[in-house]
Amino acid sequence: MSDVQLLKDEPVGIGGWLILPLIILVIWALSFLGTLWVDIVPSFGADVWQPLTTPGSPVYSSYWAPYLIVSAILVVGLMVWAIALLVLFVQRRRVVPLLISLFFLAAAGAAVFEFVSVWHLSNQVPLFAEYALTQGAAVDLLRSLVPAAIWVPYFRLSVRVRNTFDR
Numbered sequence: 001m002s003d004v005q006l007l008k009d010e011p012v013g014i015g016g017w018l019i020l021p022l023i024i025l026v027i028w029a030l031s032f033l034g035t036l037w038v039d040i041v042p043s044f045g046a047d048v049w050q051p052l053t054t055p056g057s058p059v060y061s062s063y064w065a066p067y068l069i070v071s072a073i074l075v076v077g078l079m080v081w082a083i084a085l086l087v088l089f090v091q092r093r094r095v096v097p098l099l100i101s102l103f104f105l106a107a108a109g110a111a112v113f114e115f116v117s118v119w120h121l122s123n124q125v126p127l128f129a130e131y132a133l134t135q136g137a138a139v140d141l142l143r144s145l146v147p148a149a150i151w152v153p154y155f156r157l158s159v160r161v162r163n164t165f166d167r
Helices: 003-009 016-043 046-053 064-090 096-124 133-157 159-165
Strands: none
Touching (some): 016 046, 016 133, 046 064, 096 133, 133 159
């Protein structure tokens, strides 16, 4: 059997396990949009921003303003990145394996930032600690670390990935 025949028998195209990261990108892009709409944008309204950033307020912390600004930048950045990846993915661009691996790692990094920030705020602001948001941030962290642990090696080692995106 020649090498040419073996290459023809190997999987090519967006199929098999490669469909799952595509679905994950769609879900995460929509999730980032929802987070932006439901959590981030309202946080910058005067009725929320002012109590969080005014000294003497029962929910004040000097960490709120930088946390909210960095969170907004991360959510917008990851949402745009996910949408761009979807386009590049469907176009089967050569750069997709690198960019999607970096995306999963960046999403995990953002989840680490979120977890540490929520934990810090729950220790600083007693009223905030009552909402048990640290548990939600821990679940989100797990939801980011597991896909990174699965898909980063997959995009580096998979024959289908290599055949689909190395054009």
